Amino acid sequence: MNEILRKKRLAQGITLFEVKNELIAAKAKPGQFVIIRLKEKSERIPLTLQDFNPEKGVINIVFQVVGKSTKELDQLNEGDKIKDIAGPLGRPTEIENFGTVICVGGGVGTPEIYPVARGLKNSGNYVISIIGARSKEFMIMEEEMKAVSDELHITTDDGSYGKKGFVTDALKELINNNKKIDRVFAVGPVVMMQAVSETTRPYKIKTLVSLNPIMLDGTGMCGVCRVEIGGKTKFACVDGPEFDGHLVNYELLSKRLNTYLKEEKEAVELFEKTCKEGCNG
């Protein structure tokens, strides 16, 4: 259980792990996540399920190296074991035949939107996907997204691949082409999800975003993951992580995500000084 069967570098600082876990693979649904701990006293890391295969008993996670715990996670290799994985957590994405849907993935949000796009495609929707990255070298999961989409649009901030611009530019173009869009799903950085929501708001297109506040227990007990939705407090781990993008208080979410910047920087510095290699052994 929890053995890493495959490690694949998708782009610089972005890694995919295929992990053995029959119990989670049997129950997982699109939009759900897991919380992992590398060792007994490690920090908990919430990560969305990029894929799951009940027949093989495996789950996939894709993570971006941003701080101490993800650096440490990235040091694991095929054959290593993750101490524990809790999940599947969170409410699954509501998937039915809505008609025409747009799935927007930005950066490491693309692997997160992939099972949602696949579920929507399998339910008979016409799936238009838009995936974006900073530049060509950070574009990930293109083939996988193509396989589950009727249309795939690609943007890069610097124009090195696909269309130059943001995912919201492609989204605006699609909406202005008078195509009737029944629902939009977006996963990515907070600023991107906010921009997607502002793009669809005037057109009253229902927009679901997957929020990523700091989480601790993942079971609704600690309150760390609280977010404000339509003026009401919700816990992203049990009430979400998906919410109506037009109701999210994005300023509060960003502020709360930045609460521990000083401590996070110190943790990375200490880690780099003391555990550059082999700290998981």
Ligand SMILES: Cc1cc2nc3c(=O)[nH]c(=O)nc-3n(C[C@H](O)[C@H](O)[C@H](O)COP(=O)(O)OP(=O)(O)OC[C@H]3O[C@@H](n4cnc5c(N)ncnc54)[C@H](O)[C@@H]3O)c2cc1C
């Ligand atoms: C439901 C959910 C699903 C997620 N799915 C993915 C995913 O599929 N791929 C991926 O790369 N990242 C995902 N994240 C974000 C990921 O959990 C954080 O990047 C990771 O915990 C950072 O840990 P760190 O020690 O490496 O970085 P730190 O230096 O500790 O933190 C860097 C930044 O990450 C965020 N962060 C820190 N601790 C947590 C925490 N416990 N929970 C959430 N955010 C935190 C904060 O914004 C912080 O400023 C998800 C977060 C949530 C809540």
Ligand code: FES
């Ligand atoms: S993480 Fe503790 S209540 Fe959600």
